[in-house]
Amino acid sequence: MIDVAYVTYKVDLDDPHADIDFDIPLLTDALNAVGLSVVVAAWDDPHIDWASASLVLVRSAWDYVPRRRQFLDWARGVSTSTRLENPFDVVLHNTDKVYLRALERQGVHIVPTSWLSDGASAESAITSVRARFGPAVVVKPTVSAGALDTIRTSEPTEASAQVYAILATGRTAMIQPYLESVEGEGETSIVFLDGEISHAVRKVPALTEGGHGDPSGLVALTPELRDTAVAIMNTADARGLLYARVDLVRDGRGALALMELELTEPTLFLPQAPHAATTLAMAILRRLR
Numbered sequence: 001m002i003d004v005a006y007v008t009y010k011v012d013l014d015d016p017h018a019d020i021d022f023d024i025p026l027l028t029d030a031l032n033a034v035g036l037s038v039v040v041a042a043w044d045d046p047h048i049d050w051a052s053a054s055l056v057l058v059r060s061a062w063d064y065v066p067r068r069r070q071f072l073d074w075a076r077g078v079s080t081s082t083r084l085e086n087p088f089d090v091v092l093h094n095t096d097k098v099y100l101r102a103l104e105r106q107g108v109h110i111v112p113t114s115w116l117s118d119g120a121s122a123e124s125a126i127t128s129v130r131a132r133f134g135p136a137v138v139v140k141p142t143v144s145a146g147a148l149d150t151i152r153t154s155e156p157t158e159a160s161a162q163v164y165a166i167l168a169t170g171r172t173a174m175i176q177p178y179l180e181s182v183e184g185e186g187e188t189s190i191v192f193l194d195g196e197i198s199h200a201v202r203k204v205p206a207l208t209e210g211g212h213g214d215p216s217g218l219v220a221l222t223p224e225l226r227d228t229a230v231a232i233m234n235t236a237d238a239r240g241l242l243y244a245r246v247d248l249v250r251d252g253r254g255a256l257a258l259m260e261l262e263l264t265e266p267t268l269f270l271p272q273a274p275h276a277a278t279t280l281a282m283a284i285l286r287r288l289r
Contacts (some may be wrong), residue, residue: 004039068095076088112251187203242263
């Protein structure tokens, strides 16, 4: 019997742009240090007996996007045979960014977004966003990871083409203004472990030159950042989760806006805050007692 199964994905080592989970060695070492055994495996590895693990920890399953239904079937199956963290209902809800619309209805200030599904007019939505916020827009699907199928453009025809390409695959498209603040202050990611703030980092946004959503360093948490993140977590009823990440950016008026609430497979930036690995390992240990 294994205590913890750390869920990742099959990395193509020949791909120079492959995403590497730098959290793995820190967390596996921390788990071992508190007396827990751990195995690292890809979520779609057919040779893994997930039921043999006391806790299955969803971490870097970053290739699920084009196979979301298969991934959800896997997560549902695991949740019926052992403990899944975060739980299946969270994974189901959080892997489609329409959850942002629900949070907005509950009063959370998100990046202004137009949502388009089958039959919608991309041109009118793009015209509206550009009229309100300026010529540069971001178009992406609601089921995505990183910058996959995401573009930033000031050309309405290019934006429309991307929307229709997304709709053609049966997905919902999001149109947002491109916020210039990401090139200055940047995007701030606030990591929660066991319901409490652990640390925060500033990220180089994936749609800026040279950016892949990589961290640029730890951020000192101001009361504004802390209060905003905690309020979002409370609204989402997410304080009881093992891990979470709140991604914030400033809108055109200077107010903090929610970019994403990552509850499924967020990078936790453990190399930037090594103490956090022990914090998370202890939280896992408490869940297994």
